[in-house]
Amino acid sequence: MNNIPELFWQATLDEIKQGYLYNETSDEFLCLICGEIIQNGVIYPENNILYEAKKYIGVHIAKCHHSSFHFLLNLDKKLTGLTDHQKLVLELFYEGKSDNDVAKSLGTGSTSTIRNHRFSLREKQKQAKVFLAIMELLGEQIPKKQNFIDIPRNAKQVDERFAITEQENAKILSTYFKKGLNGPLDSFPLKEKKRVAILQHILKNFAANQNYSEKEVNAILKPLYEDYVLLRRLLIDYGFMERTSDGSSYWLTL
Template sequence: MNDLSELFWQASLDEIKQGYLYQKQTDEFVCLICGKSFANGVIYPHQEQLYAARKYIAIHIAEQHHSTFEVLINLDKKLTGLTDHQKIILELFYQGHADNEIAKTLNTGSTSTIRNHRFSLREKQKQAKVFLAIMELLGEQIPKKQTFIDIPRSSKMVDDRFAITEEENKKILSTCFKQGLSGPLTLFPLKEKKRVAILRHLLTNFELGKTYTEKEVNSILQQFYPDYVLLRRYLIDYGFMDRTQDGSSYWVRN
């Protein structure tokens, strides 16, 4: 599985490790591997037992995908950065084999070689943490050129997709809001830059410093597009708005 969904890339590290996430807007648990969803509150039967959705999606992952580890380890090298040899060693580590057993399996003849592999993989883990921290800091350093559209400094997905000139912004909005900027939205495009332009425009319908209920947010967005849940989710995902953990309050991010 190398064609990962956008939902996978938006998931937290803990959610990726468990293989699923909870979507509050739909009240469902969604498998990050295949996209199958299980409604919260529904009881699912399995082998003469009944399970709540959270428990059942773990069973689904174990039965359909074996384990999240197996899925991740078998991703393409361009996604994992691991060689085939490293993948084999990691699988043996995951299965709990001792260094001398792994040495025999790989016919290396030396446990010290396996210990060296453990060390190099731990170093790779440290490098990955440092690189992640660097990229997050980079994301917080937003360009301040006046020729580009300003966006919230807290945005979670800041990169060159946000580099939109005023001219580009007007062209995108005129294409997507054919009846005028007051709506309706003709379509919600796939291209990131167009989405950003639309979301930024939608944000102008909310007051900075004001707190909104989910119902109020839905009411405003519904004027522009039937799938207001989609718009609300992207306003959060792209960092234009924030909300409380229970989803009871929403506000524009500074």
């Protein structure tokens, strides 16, 4: 099971866990597993029950994919790092079975063996957290002098996405701003390195040491790209801008 939509890899951990994301611009829910679109505001019938869109996307995932857990569990070993035996044990744990029940299901006859499995899996979880931290720290060690793009101080992760040479940057901008660097965007790429270059260029439309209302940010971004809400969100996600918790004020971080 390796045919995973590109959007899946761009989703947050919480979105991956729930199996879907909400697109604010189109006002729709998108299944990260198969790409099914559920339009918000529409009532969906299922087994003589009517569901609002947010409820129905959960029904869709349960009906078509069993659950996000089962989808993730059944991904290729290259992605999960889990053996078939570990997957079976995890599935039994997910079902809420006791150590004794799991032992009987596996035919081991020993609850101590199952306790060891639980311990090993918790250790694997710890290792995964440490590995993620190591990779983020490694990315932060990229010498700034090797980067053309200014790295925002609030970037959640500093890595090769920001390692863009002047030549690369010029090529990216000419590709996606076909009508000139003042916009609009011809399209918006999925590759993060290209997105970083474009977002960095878009910052030139904002003044430093100035606060903007969300309406003002939208007015600046809207002529550049039809999905201006996506641009606004990514400027925050990539650390180029910050905003107050209520979204009433935005400002540059560079």
